[in-house]
Amino acid sequence: MAELVLSFAAQHINEDSDALIISVGSEARALSNDLVLLEKSLVDAGRTRQGMANNEQVQAWFIELRKIAYEAEDLVDSLISSTDCTAFSNLRHLKRARQASKKLRGFRERVKEIKSTLNKEGSSKKNLRVGLVSGALSLFQQAHQDLRADDGFVVGIEADVDRLVKMLLSNSQDGIAIVGMGGSGKTTLAKNLYNHREVNTHFKYKAWVSLSQNWDASHELHRFDSLPSFHDQGDGDDGDGPSSRVLKKKKLQLQNLLTTESCLVVLDDVWDWKPFQKMLNELLQEPSTSSSDVFRQSKIVFTSRRLPSPADTHLNWAIHETKSLNEKDSWKLFKKMSRNDTGKKLDREYRGLAMEMLRKCKGLPLAIVALGRLLKRKDSIEEWERVFSQLKGDEGSHLYEPINDILALSYNELPHYLKPCFLYMGLLAEDSTIPAGMLKRMWIAEGFVKGQRQEGETSEDTARRLLQELVNHTMVQVVSKTYTGKVNTIRLHDMMRDICINIARKLDFLTLFPSDSDQVHSRRAAINLSKCSRALPNNTSLRSLLLSRKSSTGKQHGGRMNNQQGIMDLALVFEKFKLLRVLDINGIKTYDGTMPKELGNLIHLRYLGIRSTNIQVLPRSIGKLHKLLTFDYWDVTIDNEIRLPNVFWKLMRLRHLFLPNEMMSNTMADMRFDTLLDLQTLWGVKGGDWMLKEMDKLSVKLTKLFIQGISSALQLKAVFDSSMIEKYDNLHALCLDWYGFSLESESLRKLSSKKNLKKLRLMGRARNKPQLPLKFPSSLWKLELYYTHLEDSETLNAIGELPNLKFLGLSKDSFTGSQWTIRKESKFRCLEELKLSYLPKLNEWYIESDTMPHLKKLSIISCTGLKQIPEGLKSITTLETLNIRHMPTSFNNRFRGDEGKDFHIVQHIPNVWVKDSCTQLVY
Known part of the structure; x- marks a missing residue:
């Protein structure tokens, strides 16, 4: 992590140097360049920091380098935060400038001395590094071997074994990838496949190869000696391993075996995909050999902590991810x-x-x-x-x-740029589901993704890719995905979180309060006010601060709280921690529901989150946060309306703006967004006459838009006539909420050509003309309708023809017809989830056969007029969950137990949840 500290510090110093006068700025940029060069030398040295872990002198240098980088970063940021620091208009400021330049020059000299000595030391200690690393790996691998579940103790994987055996014996896949975090039972599952009776009968030859972390494809060939005619023939050895002639012969033998005989090869513990891909390429490099030839009879099974990506291999793998035992x-x-x-x-x-x-x-x-x-x-x-x-x-x-040692291996094998991304998750609440979007925006604010951007990527694209890499390394667990396949929420296994926090503490990366000591030097802190006093840490150099109030039961306090708990003087926070880049306030109240004006002191702030709070008045000083990238004010629940100052136009670097439901109408009268050229998310903004002049000026980079409380047809028309609809096609999600008038079908048809629009939510009456029916974009993956008052079921069946639709939600009088028949022509061929809620006029619902062939989840909530569940459900064999809530007792009784009249319709569904006002039954 030493090189990462230098990299981030250099990046931040360089970014801010232009705000300083010439003498200080030039020294700051020079130091930034020195740190970058040192960072590159550390990375080029490979595992220098690990190989010299026991060298006290080297560790002392790393600590000193970190201290220099932090002090230089603090010096630059403090100068910028001071009043009139760019002008230095008086003697005091000039004196500070000279002192700062002198300090920066001293930092540079010390960095050069350390770099010179470190290079010499690194060269002489090369052999020591190799010994230390291999010795540590040996101990870790022995611990893993000692603690692996015995083959005789197979629990909870019997169904997985049966399913994977069938896959292995079929010709539908080239092989099976068993993927999961360390200790999750990958090897045990693979051994049960390897030793299965049907597998032994099916395959003529088998080979089990346990790989080392730094394995080489060519030199591992000798480990396939359990296959026939594959033993060393005494063809020569150069003393360091088999000769190239022997290796070539072995490769040809293996190639011949795999293509002519039925072989099963298990590669246990694949850490690095490159040598694996190299081996496959070598086996398939002959013109007469193809993957279909090799895998017509033979199969490969491997276990790994990393998910394979399409770039890793072109073969057709069946991916099995191990799960925790219930x-x-x-x-x-x-x-x-x-x-x-x-x-x-x-x-x-x-x-x-x-x-x-x-x-x-x-x-x-x-x-x-x-x-x-x-x-x-x-x-x-x-x-x-x-x-x-x-x-x-x-x-x-x-x-x-x-x-912990075994799990720590997964951390050690992460690319250096992923390590801070992983450690940062230690700041977030234990046992919590982590929104991926929030986490990615925090990473961006911290600067973790800037150096990893590839050509054509936005920072958000890069953060999404890094998160997927962590998933592929099985460092985090995916809780849910969007219907477009993107990671939506994640969590850390408790033991992986312990690893995360332990490593982060040792590296002074973060501190969690309550802490053993207030004397902390890390740049990031999370404070849970329900567990510790209101005393703030003494470290004024914090860059990330997460304030929360979470009880021991895991319940988040906030919102409509009548007690005095959770009240905090935020003005003290803003006065003390002026160098913050990330500030997240969750469940914290102020005395009067007002955000202090001292918020404007945080001029380095990139991320501001205000959630589950009573704060309803924001100060105009928020307009001073010129570096702000994300303002997340969405998840707020209070009794009174919120007042927003018209200063957002000053935040010209803003990329994501989330606003709450309870905004006052007059707040938005003169709102301006025309200066926010990088804005990608505008979510929850209140409709108003500002739309008539501002809609056409919104950023062309906008991908997510939600406007609530649109009060006139002209305002709504301005949305569909705007350049982002007429000229551009960057919108991925659009949500519109209106009242007092109806949406014209002509306006909706303007969306029909949008190829990138994946999510659409309409909340208001829609006029469906027979001669010009409503038409939705064919690109949609998710469609939600509220209050549309559609009367003709054919409109709903037209929705069923959308080729990519995976989620359909019909809620709160979106459909007011009494009967709906889903016909074969409608199909809903890709639909995976259907939610019907608060449709009181729906009395009869019919489903014809061969419709909704991929439906997995059906929810029926408070559709009080519905007489019975459709008979056609019994033909939908993919249905996994049926969720019934707040329905009449007469409806629920029809499929409760064997005596229910409609029980035969739902008996094939694995999970049936029935909940009324008093009871909940699970079948």
Whole structure:
């Protein structure tokens, strides 16, 4: 991480140097260049920081370099924050400038000295580095081997084994990729495939190869010696391994075997895709050999912590991602591992303690095995209680150290540019679902993505790519995806989060409060006011500060709170931490519901989030935040309307603006957005007469637009007549909310040519003329209708012809007809989720056969006039979830239990949820 500290500091210093007078600015830019050169030398040295981890002198240099980089960055930022710092119009300012220049020159000299000495030291310690790295890897791999789940203890994967065996024996895939985080049971699953009876019968030859982290494709060929005619023939050895002649012969032998015989090859623990791809290319490089020839009879199975991407391989893989064990299977595995030789059963006392300890494992098989083996040696309840108390305290981390070492390997193997992205997630609340959009915008504000942009990418594109890389490395777990396939929400496994926080603390990357000490030097902090006092940390150099108030139950406080808890004097925050780049306020209240004017002091701020709060008045000083990229004020729930100052036009670098529902109408009378040329998101803005003159001036880069409370047809017309609709095609999501008039079908038809519009939400009456029916863009993946009052079911069936539609939501009188029949012609051929809510006039619903062939989820909520569920549902075999809420008892009783009249319609659906006002039943 040392080179990353230098890189970010150099980047920030260089960005801000233009705001300083010439003498200081030139020294700042020179230091920035020196830091960049040093950063490159560290990266070029490969694993220098890891190989010299035990060299105290080198570590001391790294600490000093970090200190220099931080002090220089603070010096530049502080000068910019001071009053009239660009003019230095008096002697005091000139004196400060001379002092700053002198300090920066001193920093440069020390950086050059360290770089020179470090280069010499690095050269002489080359062999030491190799020894240290290989030794550490050996210890980690031994720990992993010792803690792997035994083949005999197979729990919770039986169905996966059966399904993957069928895939392996079919010709539909070239092979199977088993992917998951460290300790999630990848190798155990692969071994069960390898040793399966049907697999043994099907394949003539098998080979299992356990790979090292730094494996080489050519030199691993000798490890396929379990295949026939593949043993060394004494053809020669150069002392360092097989000769090139031997390797070439082996490659040809393997190539011949795979194409002429039925072979199964398992490659366990693929860390790097490049040598794997190289091996495949070598096997397929002969003109007479193709992938279809090789994989007609033979198959490859591999396990990896990384998901393969299309760029990694051109083969057709079946991807299986390992999942955490549920509570039932976790308990079964634990019982098998903790049972001693006498077969002693766990009584009630032991079981209660075991369940508490198992919760820390969060379904990770490796952790469960480790815990079971530990407790297997403990025969008394007192010893179990002692282990339990250790797990609850700081000592608990030591019990899982071998597992942590295994998981830490995944972090060590990350590219250097992904490491800060991963560590940053340690700031976010434990056990929380993390919105991907919020996280990516924080990364951008911190500067993590700037140096990684590829040609044609925006910062948001780069952040999205980096997040996908973390997913591919199985560092984070995907909770949900959008219907366009993008990651929507993520989470960290508890043990991976522990790794994240431990590494981040050791590197002084972040601090979580309450902390053991107020004397912290990290640049990032998260403070949970429900767990600690209101005292602020002493470190005034913070760049990221996340303030929250989350109770021990995990419930977020905020919104309509009547008590005095969670109140904070934010003016003190703004006065103390003037160098902030990221500020997120979640669940914090102010005394009078007003944001202090001192917010304007934070002139370095790039990201400002205000959520779950009582703040309803923003100061005009927000217009001073000229570097602001994101203002997220969307998730706010208060009793009174919000007042916004007309100063957003001053924030010329703003890219994302999220505004709340409760804005006052007169607030938006003279709003200007014409100067925000980089604006990509304008979400929740209140409609008004500003639209008549500003809509055509909105940024052509706009991709997401939500305008609420549109009060006249002229205002709505201005949207469809704007250049972003008429001339450009950059909008991905459009949401419009209007009242008091109807949308004309002519206006909606202007969207029909938009190829990039994926999401559309319409909230208001729509006029559907028989001679000119409503027409929706064929590019849509998600469509939501509210209050449209469509009466003709044929309009809904026309929606079913949209070729890409995956989600359809009909809510709150969007359809006011009494009958809807989904016909074969409508098809809804790609639809995966259908949601019907608050459609009281819908009485009869019919589904013809061969419709909605990919439907996975159906929700019916408060459609109180609906008499019964459609008979046609029983032919939709893909349906996984049926969610029934707030429906009449007479409706619900029709498919409750075997006696229900319509039970035969839903009995094939795995998950049926029925909830009324009093009870909830799950089938």
